[in-house]
Amino acid sequence: MCGIVGYSGPGNSVGPIIEGLSRLEYRGYDSAGICLKINDELQIIKKEGKLDNLKALINEQKPFSHTGIGHTRWATHGGVTTDNAHPHGNELFAVVHNGIIENAGTLKKELQAEGFVFKSQTDSEVFLVLLTKFYKQNNNTLQSIAKAFNTITGNSAFVIIEKASDKLYCLKRSAPLVVGDNKETREAFVSSDPFALIGFAPRIYFPQDAVICESIVTDIDVKINFYELDLSPSERYKFQSNAMTMDSTTKGPYEHFMLKEIHEQPSLIEKLAAYYIKNQGRQILDSLKSYRPTGWHLTACGTAWHAGLVIKNYLEQINRQSASVDIASEFRYKNPILNKGEIGLFISQSGETADTLACQELCKENGIQSFSIVNVEGSTLFRNCDQNFLIHAGVEIGVASTKAFSLQVLTGYLMSRAMEGTLDDPSLFKEIKLLSNRIGELCSNVESIKEVASEIYNKKGFIFTGRGKYFPIALEGALKLKEIAYVHAEGYAAGELKHGPIALIDEQIVNIAIVGPELFEKTISNIEEVKARKGVIVIVGPKGSSELEHLSDYYIGLDFEGLPNLSPLYVNVALQFLAYHIASLKGTDIDKPRNLAKSVTVE
Numbered sequence: 216m217c218g219i220v221g222y223s224g225p226g227n228s229v230g231p232i233i234e235g236l237s238r239l240e241y242r243g244y245d246s247a248g249i250c251l252k253i254n255d256e257l258q259i260i261k262k263e264g265k266l267d268n269l270k271a272l273i274n275e276q277k278p279f280s281h282t283g284i285g286h287t288r289w290a291t292h293g294g295v296t297t298d299n300a301h302p303h304g305n306e307l308f309a310v311v312h313n314g315i316i317e318n319a320g321t322l323k324k325e326l327q328a329e330g331f332v333f334k335s336q337t338d339s340e341v342f343l344v345l346l347t348k349f350y351k352q353n354n355n356t357l358q359s360i361a362k363a364f365n366t367i368t369g370n371s372a373f374v375i376i377e378k379a380s381d382k383l384y385c386l387k388r389s390a391p392l393v394v395g396d397n398k399e400t401r402e403a404f405v406s407s408d409p410f411a412l413i414g415f416a417p418r419i420y421f422p423q424d425a426v427i428c429e430s431i432v433t434d435i436d437v438k439i440n441f442y443e444l445d446l447s448p449s450e451r452y453k454f455q456s457n458a459m460t461m462d463s464t465t466k467g468p469y470e471h472f473m474l475k476e477i478h479e480q481p482s483l484i485e486k487l488a489a490y491y492i493k494n495q496g497r498q499i500l501d502s503l504k505s506y507r508p509t510g511w512h513l514t515a516c517g518t519a520w521h522a523g524l525v526i527k528n529y530l531e532q533i534n535r536q537s538a539s540v541d542i543a544s545e546f547r548y549k550n551p552i553l554n555k556g557e558i559g560l561f562i563s564q565s566g567e568t569a570d571t572l573a574c575q576e577l578c579k580e581n582g583i584q585s586f587s588i589v590n591v592e593g594s595t596l597f598r599n600c601d602q603n604f605l606i607h608a609g610v611e612i613g614v615a616s617t618k619a620f621s622l623q624v625l626t627g628y629l630m631s632r633a634m635e636g637t638l639d640d641p642s643l644f645k646e647i648k649l650l651s652n653r654i655g656e657l658c659s660n661v662e663s664i665k666e667v668a669s670e671i672y673n674k675k676g677f678i679f680t681g682r683g684k685y686f687p688i689a690l691e692g693a694l695k696l697k698e699i700a701y702v703h704a705e706g707y708a709a710g711e712l713k714h715g716p717i718a719l720i721d722e723q724i725v726n727i728a729i730v731g732p733e734l735f736e737k738t739i740s741n742i743e744e745v746k747a748r749k750g751v752i753v754i755v756g757p758k759g760s761s762e763l764e765h766l767s768d769y770y771i772g773l774d775f776e777g778l779p780n781l782s783p784l785y786v787n788v789a790l791q792f793l794a795y796h797i798a799s800l801k802g803t804d805i806d807k808p809r810n811l812a813k814s815v816t817v818e
């Protein structure tokens with residue numbers, strides 16, 4: 216959610232900032248902007264719309280500057296306009312912001328009453344105005360940053376440059392922020408995501424909340440200073456060498472990152488299984504052997520929440536352990552009952568989702584252990600949890616999550632098998648290999664799904680149904696379709712349809728019905744009910760069934776054989792393809808769907 220990049224060094228800051236923003240554009244693409252210090256003035260170039268609009272302006276002006284900050288926005292306060300685009304600046308400072316200033320409304324009124332004028336409707340400008348006000352009183356940038364930060368509430372990250380120097384300042388509260396440096400080239404960097412710094416900063420630092428970072432580049436060195444808000448030196452940061460590589464940043468032969476990421480799944484599934492069963496990850500899983508917490512609290516958002524629903528099923532059915540799954544934004548405010556001996560399990564691709572992080576904090580405060588299933592190593596969630604189970608998905612750029620879901624579920628399944636003590640059971644590796652092969656077959660044989668997509672893409676609405684372990688897949692299939700194709704879609708437990716939603720059914724409504732080998736007859740009866748009301752029936756079920764062929768208008772036949780536990784993942788990939796091709800026919804921006812951002816760092 217909002218991408219931030221800052222640079223200070225002997226080179227032209229424009230190159231690394233624009234490259235960084237391009238890598239982060241999937242986090243927000245309502246507008247983009249850059250502020251450069253040129254001839255001792257702070258010059259802002261910003262534009263509503265996608266980053267390409269800003270790039271066009273930059274190509275015309277060809278600016279050169281040793282110090283600058285850039286931002287790609289996902290709007291929270293204030294509409295999508297050029298005025299509301301970041302950076303916000305004045306004669307003294309320029310600021311980029313990711314997050315929300317919760318008391319911005321009150322502060323703005325107070326500042327306006329004091330005579331300060333605002334140029335935008337954003338909460339972010341409140342921070343700039345506060346900073347300027349304090350600086351005019353004390354002439355001290357660090358003190359003014361600390362004071363402004365102490366005045367605001369909410370979770371935010373800020374990067375600040377000033378007219379008076381070439382320093383980069385930044386700080387944050389419960390929002391992602393990383394500082395980097397390159398000692399050889401004497402360059403300093405800041406970003407909301409280490410991904411933006413790959414290839415630029417071999418050394419990176421993760422400051423904790425309320426630590427001010429000050430990057431100073433001199434003729435002989437680059438130095439990062441860390442301060443507490445009382446301006447005493449701080450050691451509350453983590454250093455890491457930046458080992459990330461660039462291979463995930465291109466689409467390769469695929470039209471979209473989403474398609475590339477769907478296709479990556481077979482090999483990532485096998486790699487993850489090898490990592491956890493045979494290689495380094497085995498030790499982490501072995502620590503779960505005979506593990507008996509008194510209960511599990513799974514929390515996550517969106518697609519990761521759906522992964523949690525599948526994992527709950529494993530914990531209950533394989534381990535007979537009780538598990539609750541909550542949407543993080545609900546869990547954190549429901550005064551949950553948390554007892555010693557229970558485990559909080561947080562599922563997140565980014566490891567930066569604000570609501571999920573808040574749930575982890577809550578569990579910690581209540582003295583219960585936190586585990587994560589997470590993709591981004593070094594993310595806030597990763598750093599805050601007692602034990603992390605990495606999903607090793609690589610960078611996921613498509614805003615609609617695909618490969619992360621599969622690998623989250625697989626990791627949960629392997630955790631469950633580890634607790635059961637059956638990681639060495641040959642049937643486990645066999646099932647995973649089979650899953651990878653079946654998904655591989657789907658990837659190379661997607662014509663039939665494409666044909667179905669072409670028959671139904673113009674319909675009014677879509678109801679995805681499934682029972683048991685396929686119910687979370689119905690939810691996930693509907694989410695994927697609505698987010699990238701902008702059509703109304705919802706997921707329902709097949710047996711629940713007659714309790715209300717069946718009223719929606721007519722010939723313009725498509726029922727995407729998942730039929731597993733389990734509860735086969737009962738699921739068929741649910742489909743008959745929809746068919747009787749003239750709904751369009753698409754069945755995703757065991758292949759070669761004349762009954763399903765006869766019942767459906769369109770039939771996506773899959774081979775469920777040999778996948779007793781992992782078939783939900785297989786079905787899900789078929790639905791990923793269906794959503795992708797429907798969206799493609801509708802001509803939407805598949806990798807950057809409207810109104811969305813990849814990582815939701817506001818509550």
Ligand code: F6R
Nearest residue numbers: 517518519563564565568615616
């Ligand atoms: C949907 C999607 C979102 C995320 C959700 C949680 O395709 O990507 O629903 O799953 O915002 O994000 P993470 O997993 O980063 O916590």
